[in-house]
Amino acid sequence: xxxxxxxxxxxIAALLAGSVTGNAGILRDALQKRAEARNATGxxxxxxxxxxxxxxxxxxxxxxYLPSNPQNAPVIVMVxxxxxxxxxxxxxxxxxxxxxRWNPKGIIFVSVNYRLLPDADTLKQADDVASxxxxxxxxxxxxxxxxxxxxxxxxxxxxxxxxxxxxxxxRYANLKPWLGxxxxxxxxxxxxxxxxxxxxxxxxxxFGTDPAYWADASPYQRLSSHAVPMLxxxxxxxxxxxxxxxxxxxQKAKSMNLRAEMTPQALxxxxxxxxxxxxxxxxxxVEDFMRSLGMAI
Numbered sequence: 001x002x003x004x005x006x007x008x009x010x011x012i013a014a015l016l017a018g019s020v021t022g023n024a025g026i027l028r029d030a031l032q033k034r035a036e037a038r039n040a041t042g043x044x045x046x047x048x049x050x051x052x053x054x055x056x057x058x059x060x061x062x063x064x065y066l067p068s069n070p071q072n073a074p075v076i077v078m079v080x081x082x083x084x085x086x087x088x089x090x091x092x093x094x095x096x097x098x099x100x101r102w103n104p105k106g107i108i109f110v111s112v113n114y115r116l117l118p119d120a121d122t123l124k125q126a127d128d129v130a131s132x133x134x135x136x137x138x139x140x141x142x143x144x145x146x147x148x149x150x151x152x153x154x155x156x157x158x159x160x161x162x163x164x165x166x167x168x169x170x171r172y173a174n175l176k177p178w179l180g181x182x183x184x185x186x187x188x189x190x191x192x193x194x195x196x197x198x199x200x201x202x203x204x205x206x207f208g209t210d211p212a213y214w215a216d217a218s219p220y221q222r223l224s225s226h227a228v229p230m231l232x233x234x235x236x237x238x239x240x241x242x243x244x245x246x247x248x249x250x251q252k253a254k255s256m257n258l259r260a261e262m263t264p265q266a267l268x269x270x271x272x273x274x275x276x277x278x279x280x281x282x283x284x285x286v287e288d289f290m291r292s293l294g295m296a297i
Contacts, residue, residue, distance in 0.1 A: 047103075049143070054135035055128065057115055062132050063089055064097045065109040070144030074151070074295045075108045076236070077136055079129055081156025083202040085117040093270070094155070097277030106296055108145045110136055114161070117185070122206050122217050126164045129154075130172040137156040137176050151290050154226075155273040157206075159186035163219035163230070170226045177294040180229035182258075182286055187242035189232075189249045193220035200240070220249050225230040228292075229259040231289040237268045261289065 049064040067073060080087040080094045087109040089095075099109040113121070114128035133152060140147045154162035165172060166181040188194060191207055207214055211216040215221040232250065234243040243264050253260035263285050265272060276283055287297050 017226075019201075020129070021253070037200070049131050054132045059115045059119075060128055060131065062110055062112045062135070063095075064143060065095070065103055065111070066143060067103045067106045067108065070106065070193055072146040072149075072296065073106050073108045073112060073144050074149040074290075075136060075140050075145045075147075075231075076102060076151050076153055076290075077112060077133055079112045079114070079132075079154035079158035079162055081154070081158045082116075084122055084125060084206045086162075087116075087157070090111040093274045097274065099277075101277035102297070105296065107295075108140065108143060109142055114227060117205055122160070123164075123213075125171070126161045126217075129161045129176055132166055134172075134174040134176075135179065137178070147176075148179075149181055149295050151182060151293065151295060152178055153182040153184065153185070155184040156186065157188075159183040160188040160219065163189065163232075163237045164217070164222060166228045166230050167219040168222040168224045169228060170224065171222075174175050178228060179295060180231070180289070182289065183230060183232045184276065185233055185235050185238070185269055186219075187238065187240050187245060189218070190220040191215070191244040193245070200267065218244070218270075220252065223249070223256065223258070224251055225256060227253065227258050227260075229257075229293060231261050231263065231285070231286065233263050233265055235269050235272055236264050236266050249290070251287075252270065 015182045047066045052064060054060050055063055074097070078094060078098065080089055080091060095111050097200055103107055112129060112132040114125050114132065116125070120128065136150060137147050140150065152162045152166065162181050162281070163183050165175070169175055169177070171225060192211060194203055195207055195214050207217060232246045234246040236243060246262050250260045250262045265282050267282070276286060291297050
């Protein structure tokens with residue numbers, strides 16, 4: 001590591017010694033090549049593995065945050081939001097409070113990127129999340145993890161994607177069963193209902209105009225008898241009232257003798273993500289659910 005830093009320092013010093021204007025492009029290219037080389041192979045320290053490839057696309061990468069000396073450690077797999085078209089696995093509100101809370105409790109925390117609009121539609125994005133989860137299931141034991149104790153988690157658009165997997169896991173042939181899923185404030189549980197009423201413009205980008213696609217991309221319509229246990233967090237502060245859709249989904253799940261629980265929180269949509277991991281009753285509710293699935297936490 002010291003050698004790499006020293007080498008980059010020499011490049012910067014040499015450029016500063018010459019014309020700043022003339023060499024700015026050279027410095028930018030050098031930094032870009034360094035970043036591309038890192039992303040192609042992934043990087044590792046004693047407690048992190050960054051940009052691990054689970055597919056061939058540059059977006060099909062995940063980061064692994066390890067506790068000290070993991071042995072048969074439970075695993076949380078986190079999927080970021082961003083209206084299906086922006087967002088990143090390394091964003092502070094996606095990672096910081098969660099890994100700070102759960103790494104010291106002996107839990108491996110994994111944060112996932114996936115292809116975004118317009119390069120991949122929402123169903124292909126769900127396929128990416130399934131591939132990332134399958135990769136974790138295959139490799140977690142190499143990191144000191146317990147492949148039988150994995151919880152899937154997602155926020156916003158990421159919550160919609162994990163809801164698709166969790167409602168109909170048999171659709172994804174590469175997946176083994178996992179303990180359960182924590183869905184953080186999705187307002188896209190029933191896509192046909194969303195699209196047939198007043199909605200934000202970004203839903204048109206994500207789901208188009210085809211009712212058949214709406215149903216295929218809808219956790220409510222996709223809910224099957226094979227669904228995994230789910231805890232669905234919803235914000236009571238959002239203007240689009242996601243708790244209504246969440247309640248309908250939970251009622252349908254219960255009518256099918258499936259386990260689905262709802263926890264409304266008096267937090268804004270962003271706070272649902274930001275504040276998970278802080279000492280609070282909200283974090284306790286999420287941890288109690290994961291503990292009920294058999295995760296030591």
